[in-house]
Amino acid sequence: VGKDASLEPVVTFSINQSDGITAVSNDLKKDTYNHFKVSKEIQVIPNFIDLDRFKKQKKDHFKKAICPNDEKLIVHTSNFRKVKRVEDVVKVFNEIRKTVPAKLLLVGDGPERSAIEKLAEQSCSIDDVRFLGKLEAVEEVLSVSDLFLMTSEKESFGLAALEAMACEVPLISTNAGGLPELNQDEVTGFICDVGDIKTMADKALLILDKDNLPKFKKAALKRAQEFELSNILPMYENMYRKVVEEFREKISVKR
Incomplete structure (x- = not known):
């Protein structure tokens, strides 16, 4: 602003x-x-996460309905603004599915959605990409996902990525803004340059490999646990105490 x-x-x-x-x-x-x-x-x-809400849930029936042939499930959530570069999500997905059977779920709504729908129609099978719109229980989608794509050109923190990690979903993210402070390269996923579709796709395939995916999922959850509310709330409480104490000192001096 x-x-x-x-x-x-x-x-x-x-x-x-x-x-x-x-x-x-x-x-x-x-x-x-x-x-x-x-x-x-x-x-x-940093932002915090409610691990009582954002956690992996047993939604096997949901996964089976979307991926009846055990395809890998890739997800992206955002407000579909230009800065999110959702077109890159579709492009990376197209590269991934050249090697691995996969499905893509796009969650959210915004000014770029119609353009992304058109791109998906032109470049993907209609059965491979689904637009779910805004969801209240996004954690249910994340619970059955194998990979989260965040291709933004700017992110102050990346809360949507943290929500995915809490549901044991590893990341492919850009190196924009605060994302490298959240996503640990080669541990919770991979960090790539903005717009580098090929590298994102190559790294995604590494994560999706059946021998690698479990360790990335485990690491994603472990990292998310560092941002649990009980860890972050005391930081705000200490900040408030500091501000109040400094204010009291000012008042005392004036008196």
Whole structure:
């Protein structure tokens, strides 16, 4: 929002008048300092995940209905904006299915959806790609997925990717924004350059290999557990305490 020149003064003023400022990634912190004349300290506190909700569920019947011949199931969730580069998801999927039988689920809605539907119709079998729209229980889809694709050109953190990891789904992500701070290259998945379709597809095939997939799934869950609510909430509580204590000191001095 602040990159809109007309809003920049308001955002800058608001940040500098705040008593405490947090960012969900080091990249967002750096981006904020680069775009605004911020004089205040920014503390990085990452997003959190509710592991009671986002966890692998037994939905074998759902997987069988989508992949009746044991195809690999690939998923992407987003708001279908240009910055998400959902067209790259379709292109990577097309490369993957040249080698491995696979299905693609696209979850969400947004301004680019119609264009992506047209691309899918032109390049894929209608049976291989499904648009599910907005879902409340996205964790049910993630529970039966084998791979999550996040091809964004900008992500402050990548919460959708964290939700996938919590459901034991490894990632192929770009190196944009805060994603490298979440996705551990060669551990929870792979990190690739924005727009590098071939590398994304090649790395996806490595993950989907039957000998590799279990270890990537296990690592994805282990990483997600680091962002469990009980680990992150104390960071916010400590931040609030610090802000309150500093405020009390100011009041005391004035008195």
